[in-house]
Amino acid sequence: MALILIKFGSGREIAKTLLKISEEGDNVLLIQDGVLWALDEKTVKDMENKKVNLYAAKEDLEARGYTQRLNEGISILDYDGVIDLIEKNEKIIG
Numbered sequence: 001m002a003l004i005l006i007k008f009g010s011g012r013e014i015a016k017t018l019l020k021i022s023e024e025g026d027n028v029l030l031i032q033d034g035v036l037w038a039l040d041e042k043t044v045k046d047m048e049n050k051k052v053n054l055y056a057a058k059e060d061l062e063a064r065g066y067t068q069r070l071n072e073g074i075s076i077l078d079y080d081g082v083i084d085l086i087e088k089n090e091k092i093i094g
Contacts, residue, residue: 005094006034024051
């Protein structure tokens with residue numbers, strides 16, 4: 001189990017690769033422009049099917065103008081929640 005940080009949007013191959021290698025039980029945290037993946041229904045569904053926990057940083061979503069409710073498969077974390085998630089994971093990939 002690992003925490004995978006995604007900070008780039010769909011235009012970057014590294015983000016696609018990190019999402020692809022995620023495995024059951026991993027935590028994927030969308031930050032910076034990576035929060036745009038939260039709007040991609042196929043990606044969210046793929047993560048749900050793989051049983052990957054998907055999180056998005058609230059402040060980064062708001063900074064990009066997204067304040068509406070996102071897909072139920074995504075947990076929105078404030079700054080403190082992001083820190084807690086990072087602290088709970090031994091292995092971080094990003």
